[in-house]
Structures are given as structure tokens and as C-alpha cells.
Amino acid sequence: MDDEEARTRLLDAAEALFYADGIQAVGMDRIRAESGVPLKRLYRIFPAKEALITAYLERRDRRWMTSLREAVTTTAGAADPVTAVFDWLADWFSEPDFRGCAFLNAYGELGAGPAGVHDVVRRHKAELRSLLADLAVRDREDLADQLLILVEGATVVAALDPGPEPAHLAREMARQLLSAR
Known part of the structure; x- marks a missing residue:
């Protein structure tokens, strides 16, 4: 090997x-x-264990964001790409081994240190917010922050009670935000 x-x-x-x-x-x-x-x-x-944790989170970030981007890109023609995010989340929340957000779980366990782990968590959340901003209306910067809160909130709720319902509810809330433009 x-x-x-x-x-x-x-x-x-x-x-x-x-x-x-x-x-x-x-x-x-x-x-x-x-x-x-x-x-x-x-x-x-x-x-050190920190190096392994950091590498694990970096790899998970690449996989997670790639899967989400692909889902949004392939459904963008058929559906609103913002609501496609929540459809993707519903599928993820329904996976048998779903245990919430690996990044928030890591931060919850380790807090602000170790620095390398904290940096990966912050970059992941910034990249997610950036994707949401790209999908949202360009002149509504506040919408990306609101969508991020919906994504994160739905993920936390689903971690406590796995299944698609938190994503479906968040999708409806996102639709209301989008229609209020």
C-alpha cells in the first residue's frame, strides 16, 4: 500500500x-x-489528530459542495435553483446515516480551536453562503443570509429528527422570501 x-x-x-x-x-x-x-x-x-480532522472536513466540503452544485445545476432549468437546494437537503436528511452537519458537529465538539478545523468550518459556511447568493436575486444581498439561516436551521432540526420535513418547511419559507422581492 x-x-x-x-x-x-x-x-x-x-x-x-x-x-x-x-x-x-x-x-x-x-x-x-x-x-x-x-x-x-x-x-x-x-x-496529529487535528491534521486528520482538517483533511476529513476539507474532503467532506469538496464532496458536499460538489453534490449540491450539481443538484442545483441539473434542476435549474426545471425548477427554481433556490428551492432545488432544499429538495437536495430533503434527500440528504432522509439518508439512513444522516447525523446533521459535519462542520457544525465539529465546531460544537471542538469550539474555536484548533485553528485549522475552525478555518475549514468557516470556509465551508462562507462557500455555502456564496452559492446561495449566486442563486438568489443579485440586488438582494440580505436574501443570501436569510437562505443560509434557513439551510442551517433545517439541518439542525433534521439532525434531531431525521427526515425530509425540515427541508420541505424551509423550502416553503424560501419561496415566501423569494416572492417578497
């Missing part, structure tokens, strides 16, 4: 374990055991 395969296996294990059980509850030895990567190699690739 080369370092790239080891890195992928470590990130796969970290993502599954951190998202399901929480960052604090999962030690490096458990990630080593789940990934099958020797401990010495794990620490060579990720010298």
Missing part, C-alpha cells in the same frame, strides 16, 4: 467514524484499526 492509498483509507475511516460517533469519541488507534493502516504510517501522513 502506497501513501496515497493509505491516506484514502485513513480519510474513509475517519469520515465514517467521526461523522457517526463524533470526533472526541474516536481515537487514532480506532482509525488505525478501521483503516488497516499501521500506526507509524498514520502518524507520518497525519502527524
